[in-house]
Amino acid sequence: MTFLDFVRLTRVNFLVILGCVTLGVLIMFGWTLRQPVIYTATSQGYVVIGAAATPGEILQNLNTQQEKAVTYATLITDRAVAESVAERLGMDLPPEAIAGRLTAAPVENSGQVTIWASAESPKLARAMANAAVLALGEQVQSLENAGLKEGQKPLGLIKLEPLDEALLPAAPSSPNYQKNLLYGALAGLILGYGVALLRRSVDRKVRTVKNVEEAGVSAVVGIIPIADPLSQGHRGVQENLGVVSEAFRSLRTNLRFVDVDKPPRSIVITSANAHEGKSTVSANLARMMAAAGQPTLLIDADLRRPSLASSFDLDPSVGLTQVLVGDLTASDVLQATNTPNLQVITAGRIPPNPSELLGSQRMHALVEDLSREFTVILDAPPLLPVTDAGLLTATCDGALLVVAVGRTAVEHVELCRKVLDQVGGRLLGAVLNMAPRRGLGSVVYGYGYGKSDFDQGYGESSKRAASDTSRFRLPWRPRTGSKDPLDLTEHIDVPVVPAAGRRSQTVADEGPTSSVAEPRAARK
Known part of the structure; x- marks a missing residue:
């Protein structure tokens, strides 16, 4: 264990260690009170x-x-x-x-x-x-x-x-409260670090980018921190989420460079298990893509527990299921949202056979047809409980796996990758969700930076930075009316392109730091 590992272990388990030290002090204090005064x-x-x-x-x-x-x-x-x-x-x-x-x-x-x-x-x-x-x-x-004989003097x-007579003691010599409490604190400290090391050895939850890479996922394309609006569910689709908005912009930009030669036009958003934030990521990613000028279609493909209709306050009575059974056409169920360039297809009626509908040729043809006009984002069910997301990924350009930091097990990420490999699906990368804002550096690198390292440049100063578009404008402009997701808008954030086996930069730095080819004059 390196010194940085020790620091991170201490910070992550600080409350546990503090509790053990307090417990040791209290136990020793109680034991000392019962000792006789000497x-x-x-x-x-x-x-x-x-x-x-x-x-x-x-x-x-x-x-x-x-x-x-x-x-x-x-x-x-x-x-x-x-x-x-x-x-x-x-x-x-x-x-x-x-x-x-x-x-x-x-x-x-x-x-x-x-x-x-x-x-x-x-x-x-x-x-x-x-x-x-x-x-x-x-x-x-x-x-x-x-040795003297009897009678000998x-x-x-x-x-x-x-020598001088003994003095009257002014204070008791025992029990020694200071010494005993120090021993109690030391014993508690040893116990605390023992518990911390035990937790570390048995903890198989995803907590860092390295954990995801060890599970066989080549790239982490986004890290979404915890935020109060998002913690209330995906109803937190808002225009301004502060630092969280920057994280979604970085995710959007990283997706554009996952495959430059064949950019994904239909993306499945899924997770290993329920309640890991896949619907929240789907809704906010779709909004960010639409905000960049790209026509975007968000489909609620979770036919078991649909939720996007309530998130966007849309009509849930008609949607995807009616299109798949042939009652309606896709144009009949498209619903506009408050975000320009973003439309939604809700789940519609909940069918008795979701897997058969989502794995049908009609679903494949529907996604293929819609992806010609839109960038299609599909909010799919979790991978492990049901097969729906695997079937969808096989017919789409790829999937994003949402991984909840501190909740999703490493083994579950490995199993999700194997499931997608078995069905011939393409895993575009992972999105670390619910990352703690304090110590985000420990999620990225495995050891700690404080909250200020993440907030720097994204607080109040981010509003001023956003207004200064010259800092983020590339030396070319998009073609008017183009639907190519690689068309770059006026002031997008430029990421470091994630590559297999390397850590990806998911939170945009202050100013452009792109690894894509730029004109020499622009880099200067």
Whole structure:
């Protein structure tokens, strides 16, 4: 994992990691509250050796003091020391309990021994520390005189004398809230990243362009970000969707260069499953094509759950099914919309045999005839649940697969490609829909840029840029009245042409960045 992968993993799972850290802190805080409050007092003893007469004896005594201090510190947990402390303080506790509250350590390069005593109250801790020094001194004296014969006078050359009395502890030594909460946060952080890595390893949803390419789709021709009007359904067909409009313009332009020699005249819009935004993409793409001056026909070929009639507020009673059964002609069911150059054929009555109608020779002839006059966009049912979209693609110039970011599985994209290959259909490319606007760069490249990177040039400044048509006008103009979808209008956005195995630029940069051949003077 690279550093950029780590950054993206952190950003994508930030709430999970934050939740685990918070949980760790709360658990440790609750555990700390249940711990008993302990105070610790400190006392010190000093190893005393008989007076020395010469400098050599002084140095020898100093070395002996340090050695004795190390030895005496280990005696603090002796049973005799614990019993002496309990006797001095009148404590009714077993020696093991007393010994467990006492610790000692020698002070480096000196003859001192530091003793710590822990208790439930500051006064008791101080009393135990002072008593422990005296008890340890008695034990030292007993050991030093252990070799004397009965009735022989103690030598008293080596002693452990107490220094200043222990101070009263001002604050408890345990529990340590700061230390415990830090440990809890650290444990939560480790747990959070563990969950994030687990989610990453089992996550098979499409989240980046690379995921689509791994599924065998050669090109991503568009990335549509999330927007409130679109989230309300494809009723969000509006004149100005801000940055989303720019995304649909980029999709429209990329489609013109999918096959320059044989541009698609009939395009099926489908998805792997329902509720992935295929109808929204169909309606807005058709409007954008019509807005560019190209006569466009949008057909609601979803004869199971038609929706375009309500989207454009059209008459749903007559439509495609009546034409296919021979009751009406295509010209009878064409319905105009508020967008110039855009007409719609609704689904009409829902038939009992949608697959047979859509796969019929009459449907093939109808699409072929209409594509001579219009660029035909067909809103088809999802590919995986039913066969309708596959049958339509086999009779049309190609299909666009709408993939919902974070919702469509990579395996479903692979299966859709196989279905189209089996029926002889052509997959023009994929459209990533519902891409998060914040971090759109992670969708394109797999690692992160912020929201501002996507909005730059498409906010309020995009209105000024759109008015400056000279920035986007190519050095030639379209032929008047031409119906060729490759005819370029006055101020279209010019994309980087998507190619197999390469990332396609789906959001137009500020200013022309085309890879198509342009006159040298125009590029300058």
